[in-house]
Amino acid sequence: MKVTLTVNGKQVSRDVEPRTLLVHFIREDLSLTGTNVGCDTSSCGACTILMGGESVKSCTVLAVQADGAEITTIEGMASADGTMNAVQRAFQENHGLQCGYCTPGMVMASYSLIKENSNLDEAAVREGLEGNLCRCTGYHNIVKAVLAAASEMGA
Amino acid sequence: MYPASFEYLRALSVAEAISMVSNNEDAKFIAGGHSLIPLMKLRLATPSTLVDIGRIGSLSYVKDEGSQIAIGALTRHRDIEISDVLRSKAPMLAHVAGMVGDPSVRHRGTIGGSIAHGDGASDLPAAVLALDAVLVVEGPSGRREIKATDFFKGFLETALGADEVLVEIRVPSDIKAWSYQKFNRRAQDWAIVGVAAVRNGTTRVSLVNMGATPLRATGTEAALASGASLDDAALRADEGIDPPADLNASVEYRRHLAHVLTKRALSELG
Amino acid sequence: MTTVQDAVPGVIGTRVLRREDPELLTGEGRFTDDLKIPAALWLGVVRSPFGRAKILSIDTSAAKAAPGVVAVYTATDLQSEWAGPIPSAWQVTPDMKSPAHYPLASGSANYVGDPVAVVVANSPKEAADAVGMVDVEYEQLPAVVDLEDALSDRVVIHSELGTNVSYVWELNPNPDGIKTAFDNAAYVVKERYIQQRLIPAAMEPRSVAVVPSPMGGDYTVYSATQIPHILKVMLGLTVGISESKIRVIAPAVGGGFGSKLDVYPEELLCLALARKHRLPVRWTEERSENSQATIQGRGQVQWIELAADANGKLTGVRADIIADMGGYQQLITAGVPLLGAFLYHGVYDTPAYAFKCTGVYTNKTPTDAYRGAGRPEATYAIERAMDALAVKVGVDTVEIRRRNFIPTESFPYNSPAGLVFDSGDYAANFTQGLNFAGYDALRKKQAEMRASGSKKHLGIGISFFVEMCGLAPSRVLASLNYSAGGWESATVRILPTCKVQVVTGTAPHGQGHETSWAMIAADKLGISPDDVEVLHSDTAISPFGLDTYGSRSLSVGGTAVYIATERVLDKARKIAAHLLEASEEDLDYAGGNFSVKGSPEKVLPLAAVAFESFTAHNLPDGMEPNLEASTSWDPPNFTFPYGTHIAVVEVDEDTGKVDLVRYVAVDDCGNRINPLIVEGQVHGGLAQGIGQALFEEAVYDETGNLLTATLADYLVPSAAELPSFELDHTVTPSPTNPLGVKGIGEAGAIASPPAVMNAIVDALSHFGKINIDMPASPEKVWKAIQATKA
Numbered sequence A: 001m002k003v004t005l006t007v008n009g010k011q012v013s014r015d016v017e018p019r020t021l022l023v024h025f026i027r028e029d030l031s032l033t034g035t036n037v038g039c040d041t042s043s044c045g046a047c048t049i050l051m052g053g054e055s056v057k058s059c060t061v062l063a064v065q066a067d068g069a070e071i072t073t074i075e076g077m078a079s080a081d082g083t084m085n086a087v088q089r090a091f092q093e094n095h096g097l098q099c100g101y102c103t104p105g106m107v108m109a110s111y112s113l114i115k116e117n118s119n120l121d122e123a124a125v126r127e128g129l130e131g132n133l134c135r136c137t138g139y140h141n142i143v144k145a146v147l148a149a150a151s152e153m154g155a
Numbered sequence B: 001m002y003p004a005s006f007e008y009l010r011a012l013s014v015a016e017a018i019s020m021v022s023n024n025e026d027a028k029f030i031a032g033g034h035s036l037i038p039l040m041k042l043r044l045a046t047p048s049t050l051v052d053i054g055r056i057g058s059l060s061y062v063k064d065e066g067s068q069i070a071i072g073a074l075t076r077h078r079d080i081e082i083s084d085v086l087r088s089k090a091p092m093l094a095h096v097a098g099m100v101g102d103p104s105v106r107h108r109g110t111i112g113g114s115i116a117h118g119d120g121a122s123d124l125p126a127a128v129l130a131l132d133a134v135l136v137v138e139g140p141s142g143r144r145e146i147k148a149t150d151f152f153k154g155f156l157e158t159a160l161g162a163d164e165v166l167v168e169i170r171v172p173s174d175i176k177a178w179s180y181q182k183f184n185r186r187a188q189d190w191a192i193v194g195v196a197a198v199r200n201g202t203t204r205v206s207l208v209n210m211g212a213t214p215l216r217a218t219g220t221e222a223a224l225a226s227g228a229s230l231d232d233a234a235l236r237a238d239e240g241i242d243p244p245a246d247l248n249a250s251v252e253y254r255r256h257l258a259h260v261l262t263k264r265a266l267s268e269l270g
Numbered sequence C: 001m002t003t004v005q006d007a008v009p010g011v012i013g014t015r016v017l018r019r020e021d022p023e024l025l026t027g028e029g030r031f032t033d034d035l036k037i038p039a040a041l042w043l044g045v046v047r048s049p050f051g052r053a054k055i056l057s058i059d060t061s062a063a064k065a066a067p068g069v070v071a072v073y074t075a076t077d078l079q080s081e082w083a084g085p086i087p088s089a090w091q092v093t094p095d096m097k098s099p100a101h102y103p104l105a106s107g108s109a110n111y112v113g114d115p116v117a118v119v120v121a122n123s124p125k126e127a128a129d130a131v132g133m134v135d136v137e138y139e140q141l142p143a144v145v146d147l148e149d150a151l152s153d154r155v156v157i158h159s160e161l162g163t164n165v166s167y168v169w170e171l172n173p174n175p176d177g178i179k180t181a182f183d184n185a186a187y188v189v190k191e192r193y194i195q196q197r198l199i200p201a202a203m204e205p206r207s208v209a210v211v212p213s214p215m216g217g218d219y220t221v222y223s224a225t226q227i228p229h230i231l232k233v234m235l236g237l238t239v240g241i242s243e244s245k246i247r248v249i250a251p252a253v254g255g256g257f258g259s260k261l262d263v264y265p266e267e268l269l270c271l272a273l274a275r276k277h278r279l280p281v282r283w284t285e286e287r288s289e290n291s292q293a294t295i296q297g298r299g300q301v302q303w304i305e306l307a308a309d310a311n312g313k314l315t316g317v318r319a320d321i322i323a324d325m326g327g328y329q330q331l332i333t334a335g336v337p338l339l340g341a342f343l344y345h346g347v348y349d350t351p352a353y354a355f356k357c358t359g360v361y362t363n364k365t366p367t368d369a370y371r372g373a374g375r376p377e378a379t380y381a382i383e384r385a386m387d388a389l390a391v392k393v394g395v396d397t398v399e400i401r402r403r404n405f406i407p408t409e410s411f412p413y414n415s416p417a418g419l420v421f422d423s424g425d426y427a428a429n430f431t432q433g434l435n436f437a438g439y440d441a442l443r444k445k446q447a448e449m450r451a452s453g454s455k456k457h458l459g460i461g462i463s464f465f466v467e468m469c470g471l472a473p474s475r476v477l478a479s480l481n482y483s484a485g486g487w488e489s490a491t492v493r494i495l496p497t498c499k500v501q502v503v504t505g506t507a508p509h510g511q512g513h514e515t516s517w518a519m520i521a522a523d524k525l526g527i528s529p530d531d532v533e534v535l536h537s538d539t540a541i542s543p544f545g546l547d548t549y550g551s552r553s554l555s556v557g558g559t560a561v562y563i564a565t566e567r568v569l570d571k572a573r574k575i576a577a578h579l580l581e582a583s584e585e586d587l588d589y590a591g592g593n594f595s596v597k598g599s600p601e602k603v604l605p606l607a608a609v610a611f612e613s614f615t616a617h618n619l620p621d622g623m624e625p626n627l628e629a630s631t632s633w634d635p636p637n638f639t640f641p642y643g644t645h646i647a648v649v650e651v652d653e654d655t656g657k658v659d660l661v662r663y664v665a666v667d668d669c670g671n672r673i674n675p676l677i678v679e680g681q682v683h684g685g686l687a688q689g690i691g692q693a694l695f696e697e698a699v700y701d702e703t704g705n706l707l708t709a710t711l712a713d714y715l716v717p718s719a720a721e722l723p724s725f726e727l728d729h730t731v732t733p734s735p736t737n738p739l740g741v742k743g744i745g746e747a748g749a750i751a752s753p754p755a756v757m758n759a760i761v762d763a764l765s766h767f768g769k770i771n772i773d774m775p776a777s778p779e780k781v782w783k784a785i786q787a788t789k790a
């Protein structure tokens, strides 16, 4: 079946098997390997992308369900000249990543969280990231990074 | 993790959806897919055909109809969570929707999918049970209404016919006394036990993950009706109920949690 | 070439942002599964669904006929591919018993997930479909799951061994002393603790891709591994390919925590099948495979006994543990408990010490190193037992520790287990930790809450840990029968334009070595870290190395970088002296410039020396061109980081739920190269240790079925379950290495489980003696409270 999506601002069309998960479509058909797979049960959030501007676990969406959608992956977060966006910068400045495997998903989930909530505090950030697992950072610096990015983006 | 192969059809109206599944026993509707796709990835579900109802835009709404609020079955958890109408007129539903899974799950999952799936461990089915909601379904022979009390039949089994679409959920408005207690170990997880309590004249209490379906705590309800103390009423929450045991809770502990959480819920009703 | 270099202030000890980050933050980082490899075949692994079963027959015909399937193999088909079994590098005793272990099981399967056949297909989807079509007929056999049951030999798993006991390893340097201590003790504490099995759960599942070179018979092995160098040696020996024909590259690696410190069946299979098919062969693990078929950690039953005099001063410590090997030996399975064997007395001075470990087989996933490996187990036992001793003696947990600390003046301390603790000031660190946490105020608050009749109970838990890390002096490893050394290599090159290359044998997977190693070299050379490139994790670029585990990288690998930098600078100094017509002794070096003492106008920048060494136009007689130096540094001793950890919990009496409200850690890891990275390591270790204390357990049923194979059932904590951590530090440089560093990678995971568990016991101490093992799930806590009421 043919699907057409806008991914990181570019329109793409591909023929896919209906059983293709959006995450596999992104990684394999579009070669955008920044989006990762970390689990079988929709638990880890490594595959988080933005669909219509909202965070979504791309391992739990069929590519055919996303037909026509506007998708942003981690590769689409920096500006055209390569400058990282506020969330990405905050992650580096606060050492919010170690191995970097959860990071693309964390950045996308954080971005969505910040966009949806104007008054984030530590507790809200922690609750808001409940669906994204990181095994390296203990979340301490991720939470700091999200709060820093939130205040920058809100300003 | 790849689902087994299937045929994919997209319905743009309820009537079309119904006709697409007729004569196809192995066909399934897919709404948000957040119950179905996880099962398909583990190959615990292998439908031959998926009929995607997710694009029937006319089924995503929250309408204030005076004494009732009508919610389209395809309304996503997130939209329920932030609906101004629900927050002011049926705040319990908004609150419970906000406790489902995590934000990304709530961006995709729908209230209709959650109720049609009928998982005894899910939050919204127990909430609509306590709220005494009415579920509107549409099938080949038209629409019918099913009371939530009559809807949940068994493990992932409901009163919905295979060719019926759940189209609307109707809940009473202006319920001021309500409580929802969800107990789990990690925020993202399903409830180990949950309790929904609503006082609307009488008090209705329903339980999450105490059985194959969401269950009414009939012992507690009867006790309250006969004027028992909250403590005594709470201790009857698991009366006639045979809770499951799993990694997170034995039968004995589940019963205990049902008591504790029911007590908390009843206290919160004031 | 003569512009004088601006002085760069020292970078060591500053919070330099990680250079690794931008790539990883923009999706440009390449993990193994991200690699595009044309024409690759995909492996699918058929695994035993039973803990213990006889394999009666395997019918591969349906799978072979499935679309996209190239081949299906069983153990018999691949027998001739192996030059040896899956390697086990640690024969801890001469008579240690190990079953034969090959990449595919034949005859019997011994844990759920044990590979029994492989499918080779054109795509991962087709491989996954075909795996389900391989029809294996099993006869399920009774399984051994419980450790004490294993010890009884009621069922012997590997009949050829005649027993489930793999080895008994004992350390008893002073048997008379131990006997006297316990005979004459005023107080004896005897405790039994369980170290539950843990799933390391690195977020990146394992992945491997082997690409045969079109000519020359070479293979490039991409693997999500912590040990590219060790893997290369082992692959060569096991698959029978000359080591020099194998190049191992660890691309970006998404966490390891010990789970990628191994040589796995899938790595061997991909290499052997790439050889057989003359095509690239690759495989990526699914999460449930990661739970079942990647090593697990811990798995011990521990008995610890303390003898103390009337003042509560320790006179003897004796530990006796049973350690779970799982179904087979993996790379260092047997040795993991030994990494803790010397530390069951913790930071406390005791004249007598004895330790015994019995390693047993069970029908579960093999265990191996998991963050801390042996040391969390030891720390847990002694730190919980010290709290129990405090209760017996009738003093506060603070006081019992103060009475027993190894005195500051006795460093270097000859431990009763035979180690030499390098340096420390435990009492000072402890005081700082207690003050930082506001210990007295916490106790006051606890008393108030108790007096108020609240059903929330505040608990304060202390754990003071010491670990031995910086693995390891090679001779010490020899004395423990480990079959490799513990050195690390480094090469430092100053290129013609004064850009610097550091080549290291460490293999980072989240620890930020590129940033820290550049800081070490830059600091020594007085140049900017931006001018230093760090190369690693590719055996063609860094042929010698012993990789990353055991908090060794900085103290051993970082030191190697330091020494190689020093050597290259020595050579530069000789050239500079020649060019400046001065003697070496008369040269100063600072900020990237050589200058002649007393003649400040005679200055030569390093860049000029670098270029001169390249043109070689005017070098001292007999001097070779180019600025390059290599070293392989073998540490003279372990390093011994330590610290005070304090957990504050609130326990809900009604539900048993534990809320971790504060966590304070005051670590001493010696000098800190990059505090930002040090803190990050502590945070991550804490989350894993707290996970062990409160959430995580690999649960098996009595047939050996793993019930927690997904991340929905295996409870890795999220941000919502953890507090922000409160960190402070003290600095006692290690005299073992010139950087004065100790290691920090495992500290958090070592110290935190007993801190949290002690806090829970403390919270409920007014109910009576609380018996509870990890993880302290709400149900377990609730039951422990009920037990005191019975």
Ligand SMILES: Cc1cc2nc3c(=O)[nH]c(=O)nc-3n(C[C@H](O)[C@H](O)[C@H](O)COP(=O)(O)OP(=O)(O)OC[C@H]3O[C@@H](n4cnc5c(N)ncnc54)[C@H](O)[C@@H]3O)c2cc1C
Binding pocket: A041, A042, A043, A060, B028, B029, B030, B031, B032, B033, B034, B035, B036, B037, B038, B053, B073, B074, B099, B100, B101, B102, B105, B108, B109, B110, B111, B112, B113, B114, B115, B116, B117, B121, B122, B123, B124, B160, B164, B165, B166, B167, B188, B189, B190, B191
């Ligand atoms: C990681 C994760 C965590 C979760 N945590 C929770 C939680 O804590 N609590 C909780 O309650 N839920 C939880 N869920 C489930 C979530 O709420 C689902 O979104 C919801 O249960 C199903 O909604 P859906 O629209 O995604 O349904 P789908 O998956 O599309 O459908 C589910 C079933 O209902 C049928 N169906 C769907 N819509 C209709 C309709 N209108 N008419 C007839 N049949 C229909 C489908 O055929 C299918 O059988 C979680 C899910 C995930 C992935």
Ligand code: FES
Binding pocket: A036, A037, A038, A039, A040, A041, A042, A043, A044, A045, A046, A047, A048, A057, A058, A059, A060
């Ligand atoms: S891969 Fe999608 S949630 Fe884990």
Ligand code: FES
Binding pocket: A096, A097, A098, A099, A100, A101, A102, A103, A133, A134, A135, A136, A137, C203, C254, C255, C510
């Ligand atoms: S940085 Fe490694 S999993 Fe988050």
